[in-house]
Amino acid sequence: MTGNSREDARCGGAFKRFEEGAWSERACTYDRVTGQVTANVAEPLLDAAGVEAGMRVLDVGCGTGVVTGAAAARGARATGVDMAAGMLAVARERHPQLEFLGADAEALPFEAAAFEGVVASLVVNHLPAPPSAVSEFARVLALGGRVAIAVWDRPERTSLFGELTAAVADTGVDVHDTLPPGPDPYRYAEDGEMRSLLAAAGLVDVRLRTLELVYRCEDIDALWDGLLGGSARIATVIERQTPTARGRIRAAFARRLERYEVPGGLGLPMAVKLGAARRL
Helix, strand or coil, X not given: CCHHHHHHHHHXXXXXXXXXXXXXXXXXXXXXXXXXXXXXXXXXXHHHCXXXXXXXXXXXXXXXXXXXXXXXXXXXXXXXXXXXXXXXXXXXXXXXXXXXXXXECCECCCCCCCEEEEEEECCHHHCCCHHHHHHHHHHCEEEEEEEEEEEECCXXXXXXXXXXXXXXXXXXXXXXXCCCCCXXXXXXXXXXXXXXXXXXXXXXXXXXXXXXXXXXXXXXXXXXXXXXXXXXXXXXXXXXXXXXXXXXXXXXXXXXXXXXXXXXXXXXXXXXEEEEEEEC
């Protein structure tokens, strides 16, 4: 067993249960900040998968249904799947005409070649065994279809989450003390790792792209509350601290945000890595 395989096995069920619960709890607050950023990924991701009218498209880790809805708006026959019941409830409320199912990305409940496009927006970095999931993406993909995956870039290039995590470290809090063992959330931000992930699933014609975004805001308090309501791991770490410790983290975060001041508020750069490949 390789080092990466051992890590995947170690993460396993406990981490999945943590993620499922954390995202269900935050389904109704996700759009305060995080959802506003991730919504910008929908169209580039669908473009990378070549989604067009009439195509059968699967959105894995659909969350509140933004990408599923965007695919349907193109005329695709779109289905969304997610493990978080809270997210599925929001998606169904917002898109009652679409199909949303509870499903594990590593064991999709579909026959082989059921879809002509598979997309996964900012979910692979939350999975304990991404190679297993991408193999499933390839299995349910029809010949000639494309898989497109989006993951966050390295923390120094995703300032919202990178600076929040750094602020926690500034106060001496060890994030590993309060979370179940989990995968490296930034592993597939590396081009070589993303390329290998797709190729190992038997996919070809791998294409990589970096999507540059900027999140603008005026109110640091709203930003703080929104991030706690729209992230899983780092938000859980912060919420489990004492009120005094949370105050120190909040102050450290504010200090770190000073470098992003622009006229009218803050301009926070965010980068997303897109990887796409085709099934022969």
